[in-house]
Amino acid sequence: MSSVKEECAVFGVYGHEEAAQITYLGLYSLQHRGQESSGIVTSDGKRVYEHKDLGLVSKVFNERIIKHLSGHMAIGHNRYSTTGLTRLENVQPFLVNCKIGKIAVAHNGNLVNAVEIRNAMENEGSIFRSTMDSEIIVHLIARSKEKRLEDMIAEALNSIKGAFSLVFMTKSKIIAARDTRGFRPLCIGKLGDSWIFSSESCAFDLIGATYIREVEPGEVCVIDENGLESIRFAEPEERLHKCIFEFIYFSRPDSKVFGENVDKVRRELGRRLADESPTEADFVISVPDSSNTIALGYAERSKLPFELGLIRNHYVGRTFIQPRQKNRDWDVRIKFNPVRGVLKGKRIVVVDDSIVRGSTMKKLVTMLRQAGTAEVHLRIGSPPIEHSCYYGIDTPTQGELIASTHSVQKIQEFLGVDSLRYLSIEGLLACVSDPETFCVSCFSGAYPITRHGEYEKDVFEDTKVCGEGPEVKGEMES
Numbered sequence: 001m002s003s004v005k006e007e008c009a010v011f012g013v014y015g016h017e018e019a020a021q022i023t024y025l026g027l028y029s030l031q032h033r034g035q036e037s038s039g040i041v042t043s044d045g046k047r048v049y050e051h052k053d054l055g056l057v058s059k060v061f062n063e064r065i066i067k068h069l070s071g072h073m074a075i076g077h078n079r080y081s082t083t084g085l086t087r088l089e090n091v092q093p094f095l096v097n098c099k100i101g102k103i104a105v106a107h108n109g110n111l112v113n114a115v116e117i118r119n120a121m122e123n124e125g126s127i128f129r130s131t132m133d134s135e136i137i138v139h140l141i142a143r144s145k146e147k148r149l150e151d152m153i154a155e156a157l158n159s160i161k162g163a164f165s166l167v168f169m170t171k172s173k174i175i176a177a178r179d180t181r182g183f184r185p186l187c188i189g190k191l192g193d194s195w196i197f198s199s200e201s202c203a204f205d206l207i208g209a210t211y212i213r214e215v216e217p218g219e220v221c222v223i224d225e226n227g228l229e230s231i232r233f234a235e236p237e238e239r240l241h242k243c244i245f246e247f248i249y250f251s252r253p254d255s256k257v258f259g260e261n262v263d264k265v266r267r268e269l270g271r272r273l274a275d276e277s278p279t280e281a282d283f284v285i286s287v288p289d290s291s292n293t294i295a296l297g298y299a300e301r302s303k304l305p306f307e308l309g310l311i312r313n314h315y316v317g318r319t320f321i322q323p324r325q326k327n328r329d330w331d332v333r334i335k336f337n338p339v340r341g342v343l344k345g346k347r348i349v350v351v352d353d354s355i356v357r358g359s360t361m362k363k364l365v366t367m368l369r370q371a372g373t374a375e376v377h378l379r380i381g382s383p384p385i386e387h388s389c390y391y392g393i394d395t396p397t398q399g400e401l402i403a404s405t406h407s408v409q410k411i412q413e414f415l416g417v418d419s420l421r422y423l424s425i426e427g428l429l430a431c432v433s434d435p436e437t438f439c440v441s442c443f444s445g446a447y448p449i450t451r452h453g454e455y456e457k458d459v460f461e462d463t464k465v466c467g468e469g470p471e472v473k474g475e476m477e478s
């Protein structure tokens with residue numbers, strides 16, 4: 001279920017005569033990471049070409065547009081906003097002109113010191129075009145006194161704090177970089193002689209590229225006509241903080257992120273959950289699609305059948321017109337429909353990846369009850385989310401997270417289920433290799449980098465652009 005909001009996808013290709021086409025396909029396979037807007041910037045070594053808009057990849061691009069995006073190098077971005085609202089000037093890649101010529105950036109993550117840096121720059125006279133934290137990165141590069149581009153980027157990256165997997169493009173180079181804690185994934189692949197960067201490896205499969213490795217925390221990879229040069233802007237932190245939610249929900253099961261297969265880890269979440277919280281029931285169902293793999297792991301370990309008890313409508317757009325008839329929970333009903341013939345009179349285990357506010361799950365449970373289920377036992381493949389994420393995931397403020405104000409028993413009562421169990425933090429960490437390298441801050445509240453003060457993702461917004469914004473975002477709340 002869309003329990004937690006997506007983040008962003010970045011993609012880059014160097015040395016391919018169809019760079020725009022390859023990037024388009026890459027963004028297509030990374031659509032799950034962000035659906036608000038999409039963009040591609042290309043270069044033929046002399047000129048830079050750009051196209052971006054609000055909407056899905058399939059809506060933003062067509063054959064004619066892709067043909068016009070000339071060049072042998074390209075970077076692309078799919079956005080789900082974590083800082084800055086959904087408006088055209090916030091669509092990435094963010095392309096600017098500065099003393100080194102044109103430079104474009106695509107960012108996955110969230111900067112925790114963006115407010116301080118931007119306020120200081122604005123006090124000195126800087127003018128910002130967007131309301132994204134990512135824009136300060138190109139300002140820092142443009143202000144650098146260093147001579148070489150790589151050193152300018154390194155200096156800029158040493159000034160920002162937080163989560164960033166970045167892909168830059170100038171007229172002649174593609175540069176990828178990752179923060180020193182490694183919050184977000186970023187992999188390197190090869191397609192013949194071409195170099196590819198992608199948030200997840202599922203994009204490599206579609207274009208026929210081979211996975212090489214991850215960009216390392218603190219590393220800057222520069223690709224130009226001389227091939228790949230690896231430099232460091234900083235040493236990796238002694239304690240890495242790779243986002244464990246990539247395995248719980250964000251990444252596709254067919255991807256490799258942080259060097260591990262998502263499907264393998266996600267199944268293990270289900271097995272651990274079954275070990276920790278076995279259930280007497282007739283069968284297991286998932287909340288499709290995100291919890292399918294966890295549910296399969298749960299069913300396998302419990303030796304219970306896996307059934308398709310909920311059917312998901314895959315063609316739901318981000319907005320739809322709700323009839324005026326009240327109390328029908330249209331948002332959930334339009335997305336999921338229970339299979340009455342399967343559910344009636346049965347004791348079922350419902351497996352989901354996470355609970356954020358609890359409101360969507362409550363509607364779903366009501367729907368399952370109305371379909372005639374005898375018992376509903378809810379099993380969650382992650383611990384209770386008690387804290388907000390500051391590192392690139394759009395979670396609500398802490399007060400809106402149901403687990404921050406309610407005990408598990410109270411959540412069970414609120415949802416109206418016969419039993420509710422979460423996976424423990426220890427169980428979660430037991431499912432990954434090198435557990436000490438993962439971030440679990442949204443469960444534990446122990447933040448590796450603090451942010452000064454609570455602020456919303458519209459922190460830099462002070463104008464309303466009519467016709468853009470909230471109506472593009474209709475993803476249901478959970």
Ligand code: SF4
Nearest residue numbers: 243244389439441442
């Ligand atoms: S706080 Fe949670 S969602 Fe955010 S990076 Fe850490 S594990 Fe991921």
